[in-house]
Amino acid sequence: MLDIRLIRENPNLVKQGLSALGEDPAMVDNLISIDVKRRELMTEIDVLRAERNTVSKEIPRIKEPGEKKAKIAAMREVGDKVSALEAELVSIAQSFDEQMLRVPNLPHPSVPIGKDDTENVVTYQQQELPQFDFEPKPHWELAEKLGIIDFERGVKISGSRFYVLRGAGAALQRAVINFMLTLHTTQHGYTELYPPYMVKQEALVGTGNLPKFGDNLYHDAEEDLWWIPTAEVPVTNFHRDEILDASELPVKYVAYTACFRREKMSAGRDVRGIKRGHQFDKVEMVKLVTPETSVEELDKLVNDAIDVAKVLGLPYRLLQMCTGDLSFTAAMKYDVELWAAGCAEWLEVSSCSNFMDFQARRANIRYRAEAGAKPEYLHTLNGSGLALPRVMIAIMENYQQADGSILIPESLRPFLGGFSRIVEGAKLE
RNA sequence: GGAGAGGUGUCCGAGCGGUUGAAGGAACCGGUCUUGAAAACCGGCAGGUGAAUAGCCUCGCGGGUUCGAAUCCCGCCCUCUCCGCCA
Numbered sequence: 001m002l003d004i005r006l007i008r009e010n011p012n013l014v015k016q017g018l019s020a021l022g023e024d025p026a027m028v029d030n031l032i033s034i035d036v037k038r039r040e041l042m043t044e045i046d047v048l049r050a051e052r053n054t055v056s057k058e059i060p061r062i063k064e065p066g067e068k069k070a071k072i073a074a075m076r077e078v079g080d081k082v083s084a085l086e087a088e089l090v091s092i093a094q095s096f097d098e099q100m101l102r103v104p105n106l107p108h109p110s111v112p113i114g115k116d117d118t119e120n121v122v123t124y125q126q127q128e129l130p131q132f133d134f135e136p137k138p139h140w141e142l143a144e145k146l147g148i149i150d151f152e153r154g155v156k157i158s159g160s161r162f163y164v165l166r167g168a169g170a171a172l173q174r175a176v177i178n179f180m181l182t183l184h185t186t187q188h189g190y191t192e193l194y195p196p197y198m199v200k201q202e203a204l205v206g207t208g209n210l211p212k213f214g215d216n217l218y219h220d221a222e223e224d225l226w227w228i229p230t231a232e233v234p235v236t237n238f239h240r241d242e243i244l245d246a247s248e249l250p251v252k253y254v255a256y257t258a259c260f261r262r263e264k265m266s267a268g269r270d271v272r273g274i275k276r277g278h279q280f281d282k283v284e285m286v287k288l289v290t291p292e293t294s295v296e297e298l299d300k301l302v303n304d305a306i307d308v309a310k311v312l313g314l315p316y317r318l319l320q321m322c323t324g325d326l327s328f329t330a331a332m333k334y335d336v337e338l339w340a341a342g343c344a345e346w347l348e349v350s351s352c353s354n355f356m357d358f359q360a361r362r363a364n365i366r367y368r369a370e371a372g373a374k375p376e377y378l379h380t381l382n383g384s385g386l387a388l389p390r391v392m393i394a395i396m397e398n399y400q401q402a403d404g405s406i407l408i409p410e411s412l413r414p415f416l417g418g419f420s421r422i423v424e425g426a427k428l429e
Numbered sequence: 430g431g432a433g434a435g436g437u438g439u440c441c442g443a444g445c446g447g448u449u450g451a452a453g454g455a456a457c458c459g460g461u462c463u464u465g466a467a468a469a470c471c472g473g474c475a476g477g478u479g480a481a482u483a484g485c486c487u488c489g490c491g492g493g494u495u496c497g498a499a500u501c502c503c504g505c506c507c508u509c510u511c512c513g514c515c516a
Binding site: 042043045046047049050052053055056057059060061068071072073074075076078079243371374375 | 447
């Protein structure tokens, strides 16, 4: 959420930001006119309430019965007026809140201007891609042959976009999860959390998934709980409505969870293989930091994500998102992509974002710079570290051998009982 | 799911219709004292809105009664104890 004061005092700046995102700047004027009405009403109500409060305090001390009666009657009238105005305010405040929650974050000044993903900037690309003396296969062929992914039975059990990992395939994913969590906790200073997979609506409003992106979420109507689309939601909300001490910052969490997405908007896209499922696993990093450090903390976060690719020996590149490709919540965003030799494409495995105070405002996460100081909103960041299915794809496709077996990256072997290869029959060898 | 108890500021805890935004204590911060520390004493110490030391709002959440609600009524949520059920 943006600061309404920024919108009031600097509407043109906000409009420029929205235009850069490709959003309609007209929402600014709408918001301002509602805000004016809202504030007028609030003032009017406050004046009446102040009168009622003072007179109500005087009433018990009035001895003369006639005067007492008259004041009570007068205050009853004031009370009625207040109720009427309050009802009016409730509906205005509702539409104000609703609109505020739908205003995207503004791009950080350092973000390159661009209309869409074609204008993102590749800031690093590994030059050497793996070479093969045979035609590398896509992972769905490799995996099916080895018996490590069962697509048909996934569909039988749960429908399209579901699959079953089997034998060494399941073990490989489990090893990668463990490897990543171990790397981030022991080398990068993150604290591991294991959060709930189902959350309340407020949590999703806090991170910015609701109210705007509910159509990508699974919702249980009976309990009114939502399945998380990413661990970002429960982990960022871990400190919701809290005031942290500056000495506690930066707070750095890493969490492994399954993630659930309807992918309605992507119907028909990426239907082959495991690139885009309704359920997938992810290791996610979340940071809460002081405002003056967030830009620098984003760089570190990106490096922590990239480190996974490096240690696994997977070819990667880094993209800086232009204004037109920023997400709703992000002020700055970098994507890490892995090369997949079989499908010959770059796969997004991590989006690292600096949300500045956008989420902190929504989730009401503050910090106190020093004892006695006023609480201020902190800055939140997050990034995958990394998303499992696409890392699995990269391992399978880049480490495939001529005989169809898959070599296991050296750094992963200690997490797989020392085995070095996946062979037919979904076996480790 | 059933029965009972309870949810007040950073924490403990009083209040049970009228200067109570909230006694008292602890913690914390500043000061006096001390060679230093402890103790003792003095002062400060919720958040939001707001230009404000004004006003308004906030005692789990929402609604109601009243001139006036932390205090009364209704609904919901959460915690604890016991029972049931389960991993």
